[in-house]
Amino acid sequence: MIAIIIAGAVALTLSIFGTPLFIKVLERRGFGQFVRDDGPTSHATKRGTPTMGGVAIILSVLIAYFLSHLVLWTSPSVTVLLVLFLMIGLGVVGFLDDYLKISQQDSTGLRPRYKLLGQFVIASAFAVLALLFPDVDGNTPASTQVSFVRDIPWLDFAFAGSVVGFLLFAIWANFLVAAWSNGVNLTDGLDGLASGATILFTVAYLIISFWQWRQVCSVDLDAGGVVQCYGARDPLDTAVLCAAIIGACVGFLWWNTSPAKIFMGDTGSLALGGAIAGLTIVTRTEILGAVIGGLFVIISLSVIIQVTGFKLTGKRVFRMAPLQHHFELKGWNEVTIVVRFWIVAGILAGLGLGLFYLDALPRLSS
Template sequence: MIAVIVAGAAALAVALFGTPLFIRFLVRRNYGQFIRQDGPTAHFTKRGTPTMGGVVIIGATLIGYLVAYVVSFFRSGALPSASGLLLLFLMVGLGLIGFLDDFTKITRQRSLGLSPAAKIIGQGAVGITFSVLALQFPNERFRTPASTHISFIRDLGLDLAFAGVAVGLVLFVIWSNFLITAWSNAVNLADGLDGLATGMSALVFGAYVILTTWQSNQSCQVLSQAGPRCYEVRDPLDLSIVAAAIVGACIGFLWWNTSPAKIFMGDTGALALGGALAGLTILTRTEILGAIIAGMFVLVVLSDVIQIGWFKMTGKRVFKMAPLHHHFELMGWAEVTIVVRFWVVSVLFVAVGLAIFYAEWIAQ
C-alpha cells in the first residue's frame, strides 16, 4: 500500500510543478490549440492556448510508477509486473499517436491532425500488440495478465476461445481493440471544456485504485483458502500503483487545466487516458463494470452517436450541439457550471459502480 501512496504523491508533485515549465516551453515555441470552426463561438477565445499537456500526464505517471518501485525495491525487493508494464505500454503508445496528431495540427496550422487512416493504423498497431502480449507471461499459477473471457466484475461464462486457441486470440484482439478505441474516443470527446475530461478521469482512476487494492487484498494468489470471493487477477497491486500514479498526474495537471485553462491535454492526453482506462478494465476483469464506473464518459459518447444517427435518419437534431457538454453551453449554462455538474454525475457513477462491485463480493 505504501507503493500506491508514493506513486500518487510523486506523480502529483511532478505534474503540479512540471506543468508550468512545460507551458513556458510551449509558449516559446508558439505551440497553441486550434479551435474547430463549427464549435461554440465562445471557444474562439481559447485559440492559441498551449496544448499537448498530455505529455505531462504521461511523464508524471511514468515517474510516479518508477519512484514507487524504487521505494518498493529497497523495502521488499519488489519488481514491476507484466500487467503494470503492459498497461503503461498501452498508455504511452496511444499517447504517442495523440502526440503526433497534436503536433501535426500545430505544424500545419489547422484543427485537423493525422488522417483517419494514419490514426487507425497507429492505434491498431499499439492495440494489437497489447492484446497479444496480454495473453502471454503466465505466472507460477498459469495466469496471464488478461483472459479470453468477457468480464463484468469477474470473468463471465462467455469464453472467446470457445472454438480453439487461435480463434480465441483473434476474437480477443478484436474485442480488446474495440474497448481501446471506444474509451479513447470517449475521453477525447469529453475533452471539450476546461478541466472536464481531466477531472472525470481523476475520479474514474481513483475508483480503480480502490477496486484494484481490494482485489489485491482478496486475491486468489494470496488467500490461504481460495474461494468464490477471491479474484483471479494476475497483478492487482501493480495495477493499483499505475492507477494511483494516473490520479496524481491528473490532479496535478488539473490545477493548470481548470477554467480558465492555461494548457490543454490535447489528443496526447485524451488517447493516453482512454487507453489506460481500457487497459485497466481488461486487466482487472471489469470490462462491463468499467462502463458503469466511467458512465459519464459513456453518456458523452452516446450523445454524439444519437445526434449523428438521428440526423442521418430524420435530418433533425436531438441536441443543440454534440457532444453533450456543448448542448448545455448553447442552453446558456456557464462553462464552470457544466464542468462541476458533470463531475458530480461522475461521482455518482463511480459510487454506483463501486457499490455493485462490493455488493457482488458480499453476495458470494
C-alpha cells in the same frame, strides 16, 4: 500500500510543479490550441492556449511509477508494463495528431484512417501480449473471458479454440481501446472536464485493484469447490499505477481548470483513454467499467445519436455534439457544466463501486 502513497505523491508533485515549466516551453515554441470556427463562440478566447499537456501527464506517471519501485527495490509487473505500453502508444498517436493540427493550423490533424491504424496496431499488440506471461497461479494479465465484476464463465472467447480465441479477444480489446480513447477524447472539450472525470474513474479503480489484492483465494465447499477470489494478476501494482495517474491528473487539473492555462490535447486524452481501457481489461471488469466511466459513455453516445439521427431524419437531436456543447449553446456557464458533469461522473463511479461491493458480500458473510 507504501508504493501507492509514493507513486501518488511523486506524480502529484511532478505534475503540479512541472506543468507550468512545460507551459513555458510550449509558449516559446508557439504550440497553441487551434479552435474550430464552427464551435461555440465562447471558445474563441481559448485560441493559442498551449496544448499537448498530455506529455506532462504521461511523464509524471512514468517517473512516479518507476521511482516507487526503485525506492522500495521491487520489480515492475508485466501487467502494468503492458498498460503503460498502451498508454504511451496511444499518447504517441495523439501527439502526432496534435503536432499536425498546430503546425498546419487546421483541425484535421492526423488523418482518421492513420489514427485508427495506430490505435489498431497498438491495441492488437497489447491484446496478444496480455494473454501471455502467466504467473505461478496461471493468471495472465488479461483473460479470454468477458468480464463484469469478474470473469463470466459462460462468455469465453476460448470456446472457438486457441487461435480463433486469440483473434476474438483481440477484436474485443480493439473495441475497448477505441471506445475508451475516443470517449475521453470527446469528453475533453471543456476546461478540466476530462481530467476531472478521469480522476474519479481512476480513484474507483484504485479501490477495486486494492480490494482484489486484499482477497485471499479459498475454496467454498458450499459452492461446489469454486475458488472465491479475483483472478486479476498483479492487482497491487495496478493500484500503484492508478495512484500515479490520479496524482498526475490532479496536478494537471490545477492548471487545466477554467480558465485553462494548458490543454491535454489528443496526446493526453488518447493516452488516458488507453490507460482506462487497459485498467478495465487487466482488472477483468470490462463491462463494469462502462458503469464507472458512464460519463464517457454518455458523451460518446450523444455523438452517435446526433450523427445517426441527422442521417436518418436530417434533423439534429442536440444543438451540438458532444453533449457538453449542447448545454453550452443552451446558455449554461462552462464551469457549471463541468462541475455538474463531474457530479454525474462521481455518482456513476459510486454506483459501479457499489455493484463491485455487492458481488463481494456473499464472500464477506461466508
